[in-house]
Amino acid sequence: xxxxxxxxxxxxxxxxxxxxxxxxxxxxxxxxxxxxxxxxxxxxxxxxxxxxxxxxxxxxxxxxxxxxxxxxxxxxxxxxxxxxxxxxxxxxxxxxxxxxxxxxxxxxxxxxxxxxxxxxxxxxxxxxxxxxxxxxxxxxxxxxxxxxxxxxxxxxxxxxxxxxxxxxxxxxxxxxxxxxxxxxxxxxxxxxxxxxxxxxxxxxxxxxxxxxxxxxxxxxxxxxxxxxxxxxxxxxxxxxxxxxxxxxxxxxxxxxxxxxxxxxxxxxxxxxxxxxxxxxxxxxxxxxxxxxxxxx
Numbered sequence: 001x002x003x004x005x006x007x008x009x010x011x012x013x014x015x016x017x018x019x020x021x022x023x024x025x026x027x028x029x030x031x032x033x034x035x036x037x038x039x040x041x042x043x044x045x046x047x048x049x050x051x052x053x054x055x056x057x058x059x060x061x062x063x064x065x066x067x068x069x070x071x072x073x074x075x076x077x078x079x080x081x082x083x084x085x086x087x088x089x090x091x092x093x094x095x096x097x098x099x100x101x102x103x104x105x106x107x108x109x110x111x112x113x114x115x116x117x118x119x120x121x122x123x124x125x126x127x128x129x130x131x132x133x134x135x136x137x138x139x140x141x142x143x144x145x146x147x148x149x150x151x152x153x154x155x156x157x158x159x160x161x162x163x164x165x166x167x168x169x170x171x172x173x174x175x176x177x178x179x180x181x182x183x184x185x186x187x188x189x190x191x192x193x194x195x196x197x198x199x200x201x202x203x204x205x206x207x208x209x210x211x212x213x214x215x216x217x218x219x220x221x222x223x224x225x226x227x228x229x230x231x232x233x234x235x236x237x238x239x240x241x242x243x244x245x246x247x248x249x250x251x252x253x254x255x256x257x258x259x260x261x262x263x264x265x266x267x268x269x270x271x272x273x274x275x276x277x278x279x280x281x282x283x284x285x286x287x288x289x290x291x292x293x294x295x296x
Contacts, residue, residue: 157181183216
């Protein structure tokens, strides 16, 4: 079953990347901006959000072409956010996925433009006629995603993080910040994947939404733990930056052991939710476990 799951991961990673390539492939007159876009979005990556979309679809036999559009759009949004997050004016990172960040490989201006381009491609994918769902659902999907990443979501979280994390005084405030920065994109992945379902199946999406909310928390706490315990080679990015930059995390607030206990509690709660979801949830459970147990 482990080999089967690893094959499932590899197949869907390649599937979404091949789909993404259609939108940033080389033209006859190749442009630098397309090269930057390919470098930043197709240069490795775990594709957890895309895999989550496919795993949700697996549980209710959603059309794979529908999921291709959703998974690719989410991955382009994630790639855009990483480009901007790495910029000197923000987190000032030089390493991403074991390679120089986009602004180091090219330059800051091209990196900013590539991030802008990838965000627009995401919405192009979700509004294209080839996306085989009703127009009303397309509008809902675009609304959910734009809200999750905009001034009320990811952008707000990044702004608060840059403003001064030392203003955060307790766990509740930290959860709000991390939900904005990380959690809402996981939530959107669940909501978008649910909207791709055939409505005649009358599926209840509450469990999926709760699952994705917990996955967002687990992903972020695991990130905090890895930043504290791991190294650059394993992570593929600069480790120890949270402490160096005086970032407020579960580790700085509660210590490493309590952070791990909270993460384990969330993981157990998440497994209960998965067990309550009808259909084939084997890959969903294995993916959720992989996100919790990852070491990179």
